[in-house]
Amino acid sequence: MESVEATLPRKEQVLWYPMRVSYGREEAIKDVLDNLSVRNFLPMQRLRGWIDDDGEPRQRLVPAIRNLIFVNASQQRITELKMYNKDCQPLRYMTNPFSHDDTDYLLTVPNHQMENFIRVASVEDDRLLYLDPNVEYLNKPGKKVRITDGDFKDAEGVIKRIKNNKRVVVEIQGVAAVAITYVPSVWLEPID
Known part of the structure; x- marks a missing residue:
């Protein structure tokens, strides 16, 4: 049985889009998307190796892959966010360099x-x-x-x-x- 989602035009289907974020603003974009209830994923890793002023070792979470966030929404929704929300303007679609078809031009990741x-x-x-x-x-x-x-x-x-x-x-x-x-x-x- 074919899902209702598959019958929608591609621009209206909720898909995972890997998206570039300029100037290391991944965490800020994640916060904006979380506040807008847009599902997303930002891989994080623990950065260790510095000593604070008290001589204690410190660590913090940082984005594991610079300038990349995954957004789970329709292309139409993401484009609207980019156009009407200035905090989302740094989001950039990743494109498929081998695509010869407009429907497969933007990179998506299967669920x-x-x-x-x-x-x-x-x-x-x-x-x-x-x-x-x-x-x-x-x-x-x-x-x-x-x-x-x-x-x-x-x-x-x-x-x-x-x-x-x-x-x-x-x-x-x-x-x-x-x-x-x-x-x-x-x-x-x-x-x-």
Whole structure:
């Protein structure tokens, strides 16, 4: 049975859009979108390594991927926000350079793929390593696996060799990639 959402024109379908945000304003845009009740995702990571004036080690959360936020809304809604809300003007659509069709020009991320990425990237953990999605070793084949236990349970990824270690990589093709630095092999289930 076809969903009602699939019958709408593409501009009216609620999809995940990876969007560029200029000048490091990701957190400010996230706050604006949260206040407007627009679903979004900003991958964060813990930054450590400085000592405050009292000699105490400090850490803080920072965006894991600079100048990128994922917005879950219709293209029409995002365009309206960009036009009529000055705080949303820094949002920029990412485009598909290989598209020859107006309906596929703007990059979108399938729901299943985005939920899988969120499942992994929302865990604030030192075991995550954010990667440049355009590096060559991500194009090499690997074994698809599902994690069956632990913090990353039900996440699906591909085993890749990164920095001389095997890691489970969850990738949004050409947009973002995150590697889990250690998952016990008994928690990995091969999938087709």
